[in-house]
Amino acid sequence: MTDPRPPRGPGLDEPVLFERGSPGRRGYTLPPLAESERSAGSVAPELCRDDLEDFPELSEMEVLRHFLRLSQWNYSAATNFYPLGSCTMKYNPVLNEKVARLAGFADLHPLTPPGAAQGALELMAELEGLLAEVSGMDAVSLQPAAGAHGELAGIKIVRAHHVSQGRPRRNVLIPQSAHGTNPASSALCGYQVVPVASNDEGMIDPAAVARLADGETAAIMVTNPNTLGLFERDIARVAATVHEKGGFVYLDGANMNALLGVAKPGHMGADVLQFNLHKTFSTPHGGGGPGAGPVAVKQVLAPYLPVPRIVHGDGGFTLSEDAPKSIGRIRAFYGNFGMLVRAYAYMISLGGDGMKRATRMAILNANYLRKQLEGVLELAYDSPCLHECVFSDSTLERLGIETLDLAKRLLDHGFYAPTIYFPLIVSGAIMIEPTESETRETLDEFAAAVHAIVAEAREDPGRVKSAPHRTRVSRLDEVRAARRPRLRWRRAAPS
Amino acid sequence: MTDPRPPRGPGLDEPVLFERGSPGRRGYTLPPLAESERSAGSVAPELCRDDLEDFPELSEMEVLRHFLRLSQWNYSAATNFYPLGSCTMKYNPVLNEKVARLAGFADLHPLTPPGAAQGALELMAELEGLLAEVSGMDAVSLQPAAGAHGELAGIKIVRAHHVSQGRPRRNVLIPQSAHGTNPASSALCGYQVVPVASNDEGMIDPAAVARLADGETAAIMVTNPNTLGLFERDIARVAATVHEKGGFVYLDGANMNALLGVAKPGHMGADVLQFNLHKTFSTPHGGGGPGAGPVAVKQVLAPYLPVPRIVHGDGGFTLSEDAPKSIGRIRAFYGNFGMLVRAYAYMISLGGDGMKRATRMAILNANYLRKQLEGVLELAYDSPCLHECVFSDSTLERLGIETLDLAKRLLDHGFYAPTIYFPLIVSGAIMIEPTESETRETLDEFAAAVHAIVAEAREDPGRVKSAPHRTRVSRLDEVRAARRPRLRWRRAAPS
Amino acid sequence: MRYIPHTEADVAAMLSAIGLRSLDDLVAHIPQDLLRQATLDVPDGLGEADAARRLVELAGANRVSPELLCFAGAGAYPHFVPSVVDHVIQRSEFATAYTPYQPEVSQGTLQATFEFQTLVASLLGLEVANASLYDGSTATAEAVLMAKRLMPKAERVLVAASLPPQYRQVVRTYLEGLAGLECDEIPFAADGRVDRAALERMLEPAPAGVVVGYPNFFGIVEDLGAIAEMTHAAGAIPISVTAEALALGILRSPGGLGIDVAAAEGQSFGMPLSFGGPYLGLFATRERFVRSMPGRLVGETVDEQGRRGYVLTLATREQHIRRERATSNICTNQGLCALAATVFLALAGRRGLRELADHNARKARYALSRLREQAGAELLFPAPFFNEFAVRLPQARRRHERALERGVLAGVTLGDSFPELEDALLVCATEVHSVADMDRLAEALAA
Amino acid sequence: MRYIPHTEADVAAMLSAIGLRSLDDLVAHIPQDLLRQATLDVPDGLGEADAARRLVELAGANRVSPELLCFAGAGAYPHFVPSVVDHVIQRSEFATAYTPYQPEVSQGTLQATFEFQTLVASLLGLEVANASLYDGSTATAEAVLMAKRLMPKAERVLVAASLPPQYRQVVRTYLEGLAGLECDEIPFAADGRVDRAALERMLEPAPAGVVVGYPNFFGIVEDLGAIAEMTHAAGAIPISVTAEALALGILRSPGGLGIDVAAAEGQSFGMPLSFGGPYLGLFATRERFVRSMPGRLVGETVDEQGRRGYVLTLATREQHIRRERATSNICTNQGLCALAATVFLALAGRRGLRELADHNARKARYALSRLREQAGAELLFPAPFFNEFAVRLPQARRRHERALERGVLAGVTLGDSFPELEDALLVCATEVHSVADMDRLAEALAA
């Protein structure tokens, strides 16, 4: 008898929920109703559903055990180096989790009259101020639920201003290296996307912008540092060009972790930007969310910010909907408040001195790791990088492996993979963002693993191409998943 | 390149703390002192140590990551079926963990005047009452920190009473099947241990007790159900015999999980017993502790209970040291209070109906599993069992494997091993206690694994004897550990 | 700083490995004027204890239960969160992972999300659910956009005026500037339900979709089957919006009643109120519409040894592949909230969820009876409701304020969003409210 | 019941597999009279929400910081617990494992315990530390018993009267009934330290051991080196007892001063006050005495492939092997508390622990200065202290009570244990106390 794959985590295997349990089990029990409640009646039978098809029935411990086992099948930033470029997988402090759960926050209904929610409003007002300060912008709304949602709000704001000037204009200029949410958000606001080619240094070509910008240009969306980790040297010139045509500069702030205390978007000509608190400000990614994507603007755009706005008056903090030019409401209530609490806790913990240091250490880590890898992978561009560095697959190709193979083999070494195949302008891109949280030792170990894999590819490329070998499952068939989508569990037909 | 062993948990390997870190790192930072504090002075230099040799220096995330990785190397009751006999590895409710951390409990100083600690005292008083009720005893002290500590308190109480009658007496009768703490606790109170042989049904032989009991018998320590999971049928007769000689009956209550709502020790003739709250009442074992081992007595022994006692008067609850006959204090303060909170939460959650059901289901599970295994392992005794069942190694021996091999191979199937080689009176004992928390499906899977291993031993005994194969490390050299003890980390000599 | 591991020795060694002399060299290529102006006017960092103290202070400046009993709903419901839910979502492996781009080391997140999709699809009575959207309001907006994709020629969408007002506003914001999609409001009738006669008239010319609340903002159970039928008959997409997903533990499912796209707010399934977020947008539709769906999807597949496993799939709908032609711009969603809901629903289970919903319904009816008897309230709309209902009582706003002083948040004042309903309150009751709590509510609102 | 998975169908199937007809058959062999009397007069079980509510209510009936500022020490110290500590010990894999009997699937617990032993040994300045004992008081008693094992002929043990009174009482309880081991108390001198002249006299005939506090109950740093020397000269075992282990972050180590057995209370390293427990008994000694040591030990070894791993070792000292001849009866210890301490010490680290101790010392001195200035207190003993000190002030007990009303637990009244010190308070200050807190203490105690 052979033991094929290791039990990852303590369970050899863990079936889906629906294959566990037994009718009649309960993981959550309610106290009996009082007679007066029982006799008060319920929903009329004709309005009631028959059954909750497929819902399992489990004891409390069965549920707990199931999810504990599943959890052990994940790599995560807390347990593994997770150098996913553009994602800023920094340390998510445990303290943040604790304070977000304080009853005064967790149990606060969003429609509690402001007089009874002063602590929450004060926190939000302070956070707005902190974000404005670090970005050099004038006003902030905390409402967007994630980066892309912030982009949507930001472009809507731009549009609202243009409409107030007569017409919305038609285009948004977007560099080819931009994240997919930029064009998607622009399109969602009814704009045409006009791609801007990168120059051979991986940067926006100011001349190209000058050619493309005109009276139909609503805005340019710039990521700075861009998705290659490079500071857009000509940002000021680009901004001036667009401003001249009456357009706005939208700055994708997903990479703010490279800028705190180094350069403020507000000084680069940015008119509007979104933050990704789940990147720069340490709120956890949660396996896909929730995030928070506050949007910040210069004074001229402030009237368009989403409602409600937090206002500080004599009687304390209140929420105001009195903003006739506002783009309106972009979600129910006021944002992913629990994430705001975490980001606030992080910012006061780090402080101004800490933020400055964090950014510098993030840049140091990226440059150090880049140096360690230069010999073995090919840099996409060799301009000085900030918080992340991007390699192409040219070295790998010569060895007969692909970026994907390197990524999968890294998993066997206990590392999550870098972001791969993004940005699109780099062939087989390998995008590495170590963040300031990681130690030099970890970076060295990671570099050693890359070296080892490249060496292995020379000797035994098959082993690399069939990786991963030490994970719970081996390479998964993504083509099959897409061809014959099985998007929910179904009870096997009785045989 | 081969990948020998799987990474268990996300880290391939995790060095000891002392091999991580770098001088100057900090995982815990303090705010600066005020000038007035700084200038207040500190400990005089000549009283100060030079250094904290070997202490590491790590960032907060390094510390977290280290321990998260270590955690994944454990099997635990929450993640794995953990059928450790005599340990009652039942579900440890998450709610208990939450309520024990309420600030009103966690931040309460033990020397807070009782008037400011009424909630804690009320909880303790109620818990005493609940424990008395379920055991049929008259008075309870919550102080002992664990089962063995409760035994110590209990035997000290017995001794104190004998002393008050003139002399302490000399012996404690203890069945051979008893847990090691019973003789150890008796010896610690200055008693000679007189072993009582078990009869061929695995029970105390009342005739043997009658022969051994005399005027020097301070007490008999009986475990009921005993460590074979068998109810001591003649407990009443045994108790009467000992009582006749003026001795007391100490009941080891570690197995109370078999008795709630089934039979009360107080009705069996027990004069004193300890509870293991970390068994019967669901407080977590913590990888070795902390536990809580309240001691309960009949009225005649109540004056000897440890001080302080909780007293309910007009002004509410107070702590009294006014107990001239008391054995005194057996630990600082009042017990492992945090564990008492958990046990209390469990008892009110379960309620009387739930406790009764829990016990019956624990007994059902043990009998069911015993039935599933009877065909493949040899029962040590075939009297009807309660909450656990014990097999001998006679089947295994014939196959050329040992109890230890079966235990290790079970780990490969994702199960913790049963208690092995205890009780001592069973050759190669395999002691299985499933508890009421486990589902029938899990019991079936476990039984199937035992069947598979026995079948495997027939085909390929070497594979079983060299198990485990799928765990983070393979069989560890315990002999070497004991011969050349390395009980702390030492910096490798510079080479 | 405890979050940053670099010692001075580390910095020196790393700089020298890179070939630089100082940290400033790392940013020397950034324009000097930017660098110079980049000083941060932010106080120095705090130790953990001080940071915690500040947060405790801010939290303490909010009034919450038990000090302030909460009977407010209106899109955010006070429910009990079993401790197992929070324990699971605090697991670092779940909380600090990214979107599962490398499935081989993300099976925990992926399998849980697959389970989530299954539960949500079942609950909504539709075939496929996505991995979550931001919240109920944005899920509603996405549903409208999806209807437009399915019915590209239609130029309007009809939205019930009895949708939660904030949801309606979000739909308006999303639609603003999208060529060829107007948003018209379907009035409600005297019984608080969609005015079917008005709807009938508005269905000509055919809109892309018809959006109704289920229950609606007033807590009322619409006749969804009839509306779906009318909508289908007009050739449009019927869309339901459920702001209190627990209602679906007892009410007939939207899909079962003919709805093609269902959006919901899942906060009730294990998320704390948390002043409005993070919550959980639920979204489901019919299998044939899956390629028009917004948001991530997890699908089942096999690995090279044929073992079952899960991956992100059908990504060609998404922004990172399709960019400006994507079905939505969403990237980060509400993953950990979806996990919370999965744990919650697993704990409650098939019968438990029904029972929970039933208890809510009964408690709400008890609360109503007390408000009638003791506070002189009248039910505003004579229509069936779930756990929330609107009552009329004289001087509603003043009484609401006074109740607040008495430690009761007595629902929300309807006049804020519906000036014509100035004398009305919207009140919910759930399993967290004991008989005594509800009696206190009635007392607090008594004249 | 949510903790018990059995459905009626499960029960029926299982009974039938066993060949029984009813649950009662399972216990039919138990004497009928016992069964009959076994009814439980205990209310029915509560749902999770109700159970939680009851506990919140009880917790709320205790007064704690910030409502009641705590300056009480006396064996339990208010310290800050970094959130990482609690996060780690809540990991189910650590919290719900048993003693690591199967090392191959317990390496997490085992390696952490090995790290704990290393840290404790270093802190106490001795070669070997065990895996924990119940608390400081029982560790003290175990140390005395160990001294007796090492010096079987000796018939007495000397215990400083300035040990925490509860510790002394526990030693007495443990020794009661043990043939040939009397316990004599060494008085303290006018400066609060051990009366060395008296000790000199008492060392004849040689006792098994001499036990002194370090710091002692009054917070005072004894001259441990001199005492160890005298004790060694008399042929006895010098034993130190540290009720506030943080002191050893700055004070010279017991082992370094000649102590052979050191016991301590480790609560300050990451355990909440929790009304007195669970805390953490630390215990270390010299390598040559290891086989007389009580408690579990983890040792390093290798697996079959030569990889480093950890196991429980030297178990022949323990009750499960040696039964009545074991070095102690201890079985369950304080494992999870040991883990908390390991995490705490790793976070603080080499320099951080020293700094923390230094801050404690300075804050205590500042608090003393304020009490002198504002409350007219005088230092009771002219001797060096760490973070706790005894002051004399008129009407100490009354002022202590009044301070309580004013929201300050102003230390503990010494008169309870030392009638001769009726006018004295024992006060501690730690890193949790701000200048403002200490000023409030002084005000609260002012006449």
Ligand SMILES: Cc1ncc(COP(=O)(O)O)c(C=O)c1O
């Ligand atoms: C550069 C960039 N912009 C925008 C986003 C979108 O942010 P979110 O995922 O929070 O919507 C991302 C996220 O990966 C990003 O990397």
Ligand SMILES: Cc1ncc(COP(=O)(O)O)c(C=O)c1O
């Ligand atoms: C039967 C029995 N008695 C006593 C004990 C001792 O309890 P503790 O480990 O809590 O000291 C045990 C623990 O394993 C036991 O099984």
